[in-house]
Amino acid sequence: MTTPVRVQNRIGDQQLPASTGAEFERRDPADTRRVVSVAPESSADDVRAAVDAATEAAASWRHTTPSRRAELLTGAARLLTERGAAIAAEMVAEEGKPLADAKVEAGRTPRNLELYAGESYRLTGATFPSDDTPLVYSVCDPVGVVGVITPWNFPLNMASRKIGPALAAGNTVVFKPSPMTPLMGERLAAAFIDAGLPPGVLNVVHGFSAGATLVADERVGAVSFTGSNATGAKIHAAMGLGRRVQLELGGKNPVIVLADADLAAAASIVARSSFSLSGQACTGAGRILVDSSVHDELLERVVALAGDYVLGAGDQATTTMGPLVDEHAVAAMEAAVAQAVADGASVACGGIRPDDEALAHGCFFPPTVIADARPDMALSRDEVFGPVIGFERIEGLDEAIASANSVKYGLSAALCTRDLHAAQQFAAEMQAGMVRINRATVGAAFNAPFGGIKQSGTGTHKEQLGPTVMEFYTVMRTIWMGN
Ligand code: NAD
Numbered sequence: 001m002t003t004p005v006r007v008q009n010r011i012g013d014q015q016l017p018a019s020t021g022a023e024f025e026r027r028d029p030a031d032t033r034r035v036v037s038v039a040p041e042s043s044a045d046d047v048r049a050a051v052d053a054a055t056e057a058a059a060s061w062r063h064t065t066p067s068r069r070a071e072l073l074t075g076a077a078r079l080l081t082e083r084g085a086a087i088a089a090e091m092v093a094e095e096g097k098p099l100a101d102a103k104v105e106a107g108r109t110p111r112n113l114e115l116y117a118g119e120s121y122r123l124t125g126a127t128f129p130s131d132d133t134p135l136v137y138s139v140c141d142p143v144g145v146v147g148v149i150t151p152w153n154f155p156l157n158m159a160s161r162k163i164g165p166a167l168a169a170g171n172t173v174v175f176k177p178s179p180m181t182p183l184m185g186e187r188l189a190a191a192f193i194d195a196g197l198p199p200g201v202l203n204v205v206h207g208f209s210a211g212a213t214l215v216a217d218e219r220v221g222a223v224s225f226t227g228s229n230a231t232g233a234k235i236h237a238a239m240g241l242g243r244r245v246q247l248e249l250g251g252k253n254p255v256i257v258l259a260d261a262d263l264a265a266a267a268s269i270v271a272r273s274s275f276s277l278s279g280q281a282c283t284g285a286g287r288i289l290v291d292s293s294v295h296d297e298l299l300e301r302v303v304a305l306a307g308d309y310v311l312g313a314g315d316q317a318t319t320t321m322g323p324l325v326d327e328h329a330v331a332a333m334e335a336a337v338a339q340a341v342a343d344g345a346s347v348a349c350g351g352i353r354p355d356d357e358a359l360a361h362g363c364f365f366p367p368t369v370i371a372d373a374r375p376d377m378a379l380s381r382d383e384v385f386g387p388v389i390g391f392e393r394i395e396g397l398d399e400a401i402a403s404a405n406s407v408k409y410g411l412s413a414a415l416c417t418r419d420l421h422a423a424q425q426f427a428a429e430m431q432a433g434m435v436r437i438n439r440a441t442v443g444a445a446f447n448a449p450f451g452g453i454k455q456s457g458t459g460t461h462k463e464q465l466g467p468t469v470m471e472f473y474t475v476m477r478t479i480w481m482g483n
Contacts, residue, residue: 371391
């Protein structure tokens with residue numbers, strides 16, 4: 001991709017620049033000299049116009065038949081599949097992940113839409129025996145207008161998991177993609193609209209301030225948000241009473257390795273958990289809690305695996321670790337390492353920007369293992385969102401679980417062991433929305449519930465799986481039908 005792609009807002013049946021003419025650029029994080037996309041910096045008026053369009057379209061869209069909704073969702077899925085190779089290449093340039101990972105995301109997104117197409121048919125109510133009237137029953141209505149606000153790290157997949165069920169339930173949507181990935185937001189929206197979605201049913205507004213305006217609009221009955229805790233807290237406060245909000249937030253995800261674990265397997269689980277997507281997965285591991293009897297051997301193995309990663313642009317065949325999302329993220333890694341060292345930890349590998357001419361124009365940071373971390377350090381408590389992990393010594397599972405549970409987050413957690421009792425105890429006591437035994441903290445089953453507990457999210461109506469998802473996008477009312 002050589003020339004930047006100019007993305008526009010989608011409001012009603014129109015594609016529009018910002019009413020002020022303001023724009024922002026997104027640069028290739030592997031080579032920031034290249035502008036990949038240019039998108040509108042939407043004004044408050046633009047966001048209001050999008051909510052106007054969604055509100056107007058909601059009146060008729062809610063009465064669309066389930067088969068029509070399913071047909072449109074599967075149509076969008078088909079177009080995304082056909083366009084998948086081109087979209088994956090653009091994702092590499094705009095977001096930075098290696099091509100193999102971009103292909104996985106581009107391939108999984110249509111599957112999400114197929115799943116939610118089926119949900120159009122499965123919205124149910126119930127009947128209730130009653131003493132005083134022949135028929136009491138519940139019905140499942142759409143909420144109305146849904147705001148969808150997404151991060152950049154899975155720019156298609158996250159958004160499809162919100163837009164898909166929202167539309168399947170008969171809602172209209174105003175979608176605010178991350179300003180890091182406006183082109184991916186456009187590609188996803190275009191698939192729906194090209195599949196025949198009526199005007200106003202899906203609207204898209206881009207920009208840095210559009211999210212706050214969208215959330216403040218009382219006509220938006222529900223907001224589904226994935227992103228940082230700082231933004232989530234603002235959205236939670238802004239929504240107030242009477243409007244619903246779903247927050248999927250950050251994590252400080254542990255991998256616990258017990259003395260009986262297969263250490264070769266555990267080392268690869270730690271590396272995959274920590275360094276996939278350059279450590280920029282919400283479920284990525286940050287704390288490695290290792291029984292002291294095997295600590296040094298595991299540390300050595302993980303440091304060796306960290307050294308095998310090849311940093312580079314995601315479109316290079318040799319690359320196994322792409323850039324971070326931007327220069328701020330690289331600076332945040334440097335700050336996290338400096339803080340850990342100031343707190344008494346030591347750098348076992350990585351820790352500084354690569355000194356390689358070929359990477360000089362990109363936002364690269366190597367896999368970094370910090371030894372001698374302790375539970376009270378910032379490194380062990382705060383999300384880092386990059387490839388910097390801390391090794392901590394523990395004595396047995398009880399201490400490890402207590403330490404892992406002492407943080408404010410509860411997203412994903414992994415245990416490496418051969419002991420079934422330990423696995424059962426971990427499954428029962430670990431305070432995390434997703435618990436993995438001898439599996440990496442990262443990864444998702446597209447048809448299983450996904451989401452965090454504690455401050456990793458609102459914890460209700462988890463994303464992905466049928467009924468728990470659809471409850472967020474529907475309003476249940478109860479009818480007493482007399483004679
Ligand atoms: P972010 O919070 O900076 O931005 C997310 C979105 O919110 C963007 O579209 C942004 O423009 C918008 N936004 C910013 N301020 C807003 C406001 N005041 N009101 C409304 N919207 C606003 O997050 P990010 O940097 O894009 O993503 C990284 C974060 O997302 C990490 O913390 C990561 O853990 C989290 N994440 C969580 C999950 C999950 O499923 N739990 C998945 C992916 C990412």
